[in-house]
Amino acid sequence: MNNYRRIAVAVDFSDQSLKALERAKNVALTNKATLLLVNVVDTKSFGSVAAYDLKYAEKLKQQSEEKIYELKSRLQAEGVPTIETMIEEGSPKQVLTGLTNVDLIICGATGLNKLEKMVIGSVAERIVRYSPYDVLIVR
Numbered sequence: 001m002n003n004y005r006r007i008a009v010a011v012d013f014s015d016q017s018l019k020a021l022e023r024a025k026n027v028a029l030t031n032k033a034t035l036l037l038v039n040v041v042d043t044k045s046f047g048s049v050a051a052y053d054l055k056y057a058e059k060l061k062q063q064s065e066e067k068i069y070e071l072k073s074r075l076q077a078e079g080v081p082t083i084e085t086m087i088e089e090g091s092p093k094q095v096l097t098g099l100t101n102v103d104l105i106i107c108g109a110t111g112l113n114k115l116e117k118m119v120i121g122s123v124a125e126r127i128v129r130y131s132p133y134d135v136l137i138v139r
Contacts, residue, residue: 006101007028007104013064019108020108023106024106069085097130103133107124108139109122110124124137
């Protein structure tokens with residue numbers, strides 16, 4: 001694990017994603033790598049277009065920005081050399097499998113959306129199947 005220079009970690013603030021973040025921090029420190037914190041406001045779970053409320057999505061995005069900033073500050077205090085953040089709206093599966101210019105993607109085995117895991121298949125599974133990069137799933 002000594003050749004990773006840019007590591008993306010999927011953060012939805014679930015317990016599993018925070019475990020993945022801890023692992024990503026350790027890998028980043030070992031490799032002196034850039035750590036990319038990726039959060040996706042899952043607008044695909046909002047339901048129909050009629051029910052989609054732009055203000056609701058914007059509020060969720062703002063909350064995510066505040067939480068990501070707190071995580072970034074903590075990681076900087078813990079010695080991670082370079083931290084970037086990315087907050088997107090859309091489908092976590094599409095955003096995370098569409099990342100470019102990373103060497104490793106780290107995510108938790110499960111996240112906040114338990115229903116999607118049962119019905120459609122987990123985000124983690126999608127990343128493993130379709131990411132062109134190395135993937136580390138953390139339990």
